[in-house]
Amino acid sequence: ILLPVRTSALNEEIEVLVFLPKNNSYLFSISRVTPAIEYATQTMKLNGLPYSGLNFTVHYENSDCGNEALFSLVERSCMKKPDLILGPVCEYAAAQVVRMASHWNIPVISAGALATGFNQKEKEYSHLTRVAPTYLKMAETFSALFHDFSWKSAVLIYDDDKEERNCYFTLEGVHSVLDAEDYHIHVVVIYSKVDADEIIKETYDYDVVIMCAGADIIRDIMLAAYRRRLTNNSIFFNIELFNSSSYGNGSWKRGDKYDADAKHAYAALNVVTLLRTVKPQFENFSMEVKKSMQKAGISGDGANINMFMEGFHDALQLYAMALHDVIKNGSNKKDGVQITQRMWNRTFEGIAGQVSIDANGDRNGDFSVMTMTDLQAGTYEAVFNYYGNNGTLQKMPVFNRDRFTLQVRHRIPKSEDPD
Amino acid sequence: ILLPVRTSALNEEIEVLVFLPKNNSYLFSISRVTPAIEYATQTMKLNGLPYSGLNFTVHYENSDCGNEALFSLVERSCMKKPDLILGPVCEYAAAQVVRMASHWNIPVISAGALATGFNQKEKEYSHLTRVAPTYLKMAETFSALFHDFSWKSAVLIYDDDKEERNCYFTLEGVHSVLDAEDYHIHVVVIYSKVDADEIIKETYDYDVVIMCAGADIIRDIMLAAYRRRLTNNSIFFNIELFNSSSYGNGSWKRGDKYDADAKHAYAALNVVTLLRTVKPQFENFSMEVKKSMQKAGISGDGANINMFMEGFHDALQLYAMALHDVIKNGSNKKDGVQITQRMWNRTFEGIAGQVSIDANGDRNGDFSVMTMTDLQAGTYEAVFNYYGNNGTLQKMPVFNRDRFTLQVRHRIPKSEDPD
Numbered sequence: 001i002l003l004p005v006r007t008s009a010l011n012e013e014i015e016v017l018v019f020l021p022k023n024n025s026y027l028f029s030i031s032r033v034t035p036a037i038e039y040a041t042q043t044m045k046l047n048g049l050p051y052s053g054l055n056f057t058v059h060y061e062n063s064d065c066g067n068e069a070l071f072s073l074v075e076r077s078c079m080k081k082p083d084l085i086l087g088p089v090c091e092y093a094a095a096q097v098v099r100m101a102s103h104w105n106i107p108v109i110s111a112g113a114l115a116t117g118f119n120q121k122e123k124e125y126s127h128l129t130r131v132a133p134t135y136l137k138m139a140e141t142f143s144a145l146f147h148d149f150s151w152k153s154a155v156l157i158y159d160d161d162k163e164e165r166n167c168y169f170t171l172e173g174v175h176s177v178l179d180a181e182d183y184h185i186h187v188v189v190i191y192s193k194v195d196a197d198e199i200i201k202e203t204y205d206y207d208v209v210i211m212c213a214g215a216d217i218i219r220d221i222m223l224a225a226y227r228r229r230l231t232n233n234s235i236f237f238n239i240e241l242f243n244s245s246s247y248g249n250g251s252w253k254r255g256d257k258y259d260a261d262a263k264h265a266y267a268a269l270n271v272v273t274l275l276r277t278v279k280p281q282f283e284n285f286s287m288e289v290k291k292s293m294q295k296a297g298i299s300g301d302g303a304n305i306n307m308f309m310e311g312f313h314d315a316l317q318l319y320a321m322a323l324h325d326v327i328k329n330g331s332n333k334k335d336g337v338q339i340t341q342r343m344w345n346r347t348f349e350g351i352a353g354q355v356s357i358d359a360n361g362d363r364n365g366d367f368s369v370m371t372m373t374d375l376q377a378g379t380y381e382a383v384f385n386y387y388g389n390n391g392t393l394q395k396m397p398v399f400n401r402d403r404f405t406l407q408v409r410h411r412i413p414k415s416e417d418p419d
Numbered sequence: 420i421l422l423p424v425r426t427s428a429l430n431e432e433i434e435v436l437v438f439l440p441k442n443n444s445y446l447f448s449i450s451r452v453t454p455a456i457e458y459a460t461q462t463m464k465l466n467g468l469p470y471s472g473l474n475f476t477v478h479y480e481n482s483d484c485g486n487e488a489l490f491s492l493v494e495r496s497c498m499k500k501p502d503l504i505l506g507p508v509c510e511y512a513a514a515q516v517v518r519m520a521s522h523w524n525i526p527v528i529s530a531g532a533l534a535t536g537f538n539q540k541e542k543e544y545s546h547l548t549r550v551a552p553t554y555l556k557m558a559e560t561f562s563a564l565f566h567d568f569s570w571k572s573a574v575l576i577y578d579d580d581k582e583e584r585n586c587y588f589t590l591e592g593v594h595s596v597l598d599a600e601d602y603h604i605h606v607v608v609i610y611s612k613v614d615a616d617e618i619i620k621e622t623y624d625y626d627v628v629i630m631c632a633g634a635d636i637i638r639d640i641m642l643a644a645y646r647r648r649l650t651n652n653s654i655f656f657n658i659e660l661f662n663s664s665s666y667g668n669g670s671w672k673r674g675d676k677y678d679a680d681a682k683h684a685y686a687a688l689n690v691v692t693l694l695r696t697v698k699p700q701f702e703n704f705s706m707e708v709k710k711s712m713q714k715a716g717i718s719g720d721g722a723n724i725n726m727f728m729e730g731f732h733d734a735l736q737l738y739a740m741a742l743h744d745v746i747k748n749g750s751n752k753k754d755g756v757q758i759t760q761r762m763w764n765r766t767f768e769g770i771a772g773q774v775s776i777d778a779n780g781d782r783n784g785d786f787s788v789m790t791m792t793d794l795q796a797g798t799y800e801a802v803f804n805y806y807g808n809n810g811t812l813q814k815m816p817v818f819n820r821d822r823f824t825l826q827v828r829h830r831i832p833k834s835e836d837p838d
Binding site for chain 1: 489490518
């Protein structure tokens with residue numbers, strides 16, 4: 001699974017500290033990610049592979065999504081500092097751990113910490129490498145689409161839970177990119193009570209509507225748009241990167257009396273998601289990880305392989321390659337700056353496909369835009385793929401330009417109700 | 420200087436860690452605050468005073484305004500944890516230190532950390548006591564004024580430096596209070612380039628304009644308001660709590676050709692500031708502290724006694740009283756929860772006057788509203804005092820109701836320029 005380069009024997013004991021939540025409601029819970037990490041350390045040890053001399057000792061710490069990660073890092077590190085930190089994924093936990101680790105010259109690799117703030121690697125986040133595509137990388141997809149279709153304005157609608165704030169951080173990335181390109185942006189925040197009819201009024205004057213919220217909120221908004229005959233007034237997007245069970249499966253279907261309307265409404269909804277790839281080696285990984293999850297009592301949709309599992313697997317591979325280079329150059333595992341630098345600006349074969357880390361230590365991302373292609377069945381297919389490596393937008397055979405072309409807009413004054 | 424209660428001898432060694440910036444551009448720099456802290460520890464040691472058995476060992480750590488404070492706390496605490504932490508003042512430094520200290524059960528007292536977020540004492544900021552009035556306390560002054568004069572709406576204008584964000588946090592407090600009382604609020608953020616004419620257009624429809632920004636920006640805005648004959652269209656406030664040299668002295672005077680206009684414009688500007696008191700004992704404190712500052716090379720306006728010096732002095736007094744109670748109750752200096760609780764909901768005589776800490780561990784604040792009372796000389800006097808203890812607004816003899824009564828507003832359409 002590694003690059004087939006034979007190297008001089010590398011014998012090192014590596015202490016790894018993993019910060020992930022114990023709570024299985026997270027797609028990146030300890031039980032889910034542990035099998036992926038173990039798969040990586042075990043396959044690396046196989047005879048004949050270039051990194052078989054690396055002996056990883058992995059400690060798992062429950063990070064929650066708050067302050068616990070920092071507290072346990074500090075307590076553990078008083079005696080002995082780890083050589084490598086994996087995680088945290090949650091932004092607020094990651095911020096604290098990455099700051100402390102950077103200060104201590106310890107490399108941190110995460111398949112999370114996707115928020116735009118972590119881009120600032122000059123100072124407090126200097127030792128962070130991100131192996132999953134960030135929100136800013138995702139936002140490039142919109143930049144490419146806006147350019148291609150000459151859209152001029154967007155309203156960003158997000159649900160702010162004021163806790164982990166995933167949707168806030170998701171649309172922060174979109175805002176950064178579109179605002180820098182001088183598009184006209186309007187932001188609507190949903191706090192607690194959702195009044196879909198009020199929200200939809202805010203979309204009248206905008207070319208594009210970009211949303212991030214729970215599946216039920218998205219459905220309410222799309223139903224409100226459909227009732228007001230606004231689904232063709234703007235181009236609607238929902239961002240659903242991880243298809244998390246906490247956000248619902250994104251379907252229009254609920255088994256209630258609105259299903260028929262919802263299917264019609266969702267015919268106008270485009271969904272931005274991660275482009276996932278597979279390759280032959282992936283099958284064995286997938287099988288082994290699923291087996292382990294099953295033992296841990298995780299089944300159903302939550303036992304699917306996700307970007308976090310792949311990311312943390314690939315993180316160890318990336319670290320091993322960088323460490324190898326650093327040792328070859330006469331330094332050692334305590335040289336966090338060098339190890340981090342060697343992980344950046346590097347492309348390699350990960351467990352599910354090519355992984356390309358940019359010069360700032362952030363993974364380039366590939367994304368798909370899905371739309372309903374079978375209006376009868378209400379099923380989705382990808383119409384675009386966006387490739388972050390070279391910034392290209394690929395149009396799939398089912399792509400239909402009309403769908404992304406703005407109609408002449410009915411100018412509806414805000415005070416008037418079209419119903 | 421302490422409450423005249425004789426107590427059984429208290430003999431304790433107390434390790435104090437002080438986090439303040441070394442950089443003298445801060446009003447709360449180590450050189451400025453050290454003399455106040457030393458004055459407190461030395462006067463407490465005087466024979467016959469109830470806390471003379473307390474022996475404070477004080478370590479000063481340069482906190483900057485960023486992450487350094489946490490790093491040095493962690494490094495120092497691996498061997499031995501301090502008994503008490505004073506500071507940090509800057510919000511971002513304080514957040515990290517207070518979280519860690521609360522986790523370790525160490526009391527933290529600060530004359531800073533004034534932002535609204537620190538009000539949440541249930542969880543991560545459980546061990547924080549604030550001995551200077553917070554931004555939320557300051558905002559009560561506006562609540563009282565809005566109520567008294569039946570104002571309905573406000574535009575909040577602030578300069579966001581994206582670093583320490585003092586003005587952001589200042590107006591966040593005002594926003595929290597006025598928004599909860601259902602006033603109509605509009606927010607204008609100044610990032611870098613200031614276009615005073617554009618800013619002033621945003622004030623047309625609002626009863627009250629509340630600003631926090633550097634002195635030059637305030638002057639530009641007031642001049643723009645004056646030129647457009649808008650100084651009587653709304654009631655204008657500037658918040659200038661500490662009269663920091665970094666924000667300028669708040670005067671209209673610059674010695675340029677706009678001084679005459681600026682004096683007229685400032686005749687309509689009200690300034691909210693801390694209400695400072697003095698009492699006989701203060702003189703000795705002031706003299707000693709100034710002497711020490713002079714030795715450290717600090718002179719001029721920057722050598723005035725400020726709220727931070729008083730606050731950190733009083734912090735040690737408050738701690739001594741609480742520790743005394745806790746020991747009397749059979750516990751000890753390591754009982755951070757008890758010591759913190761004993762500091763809350765407590766009123767005592769500080770070095771400059773009465774200090775009242777509310778049930779949430781935050782000091783009640785007294786504030787003044789100053790206005791130009793001599794239009795010839797352009798000098799200011801207090802027209803209101805607001806007392807946070809009982810929430811009363813005191814009108815001073817120079818108060819003139821007309822000045823705070825809204826005129827019939829000229830409705831100027833935003834697109835039209837009155838010049």
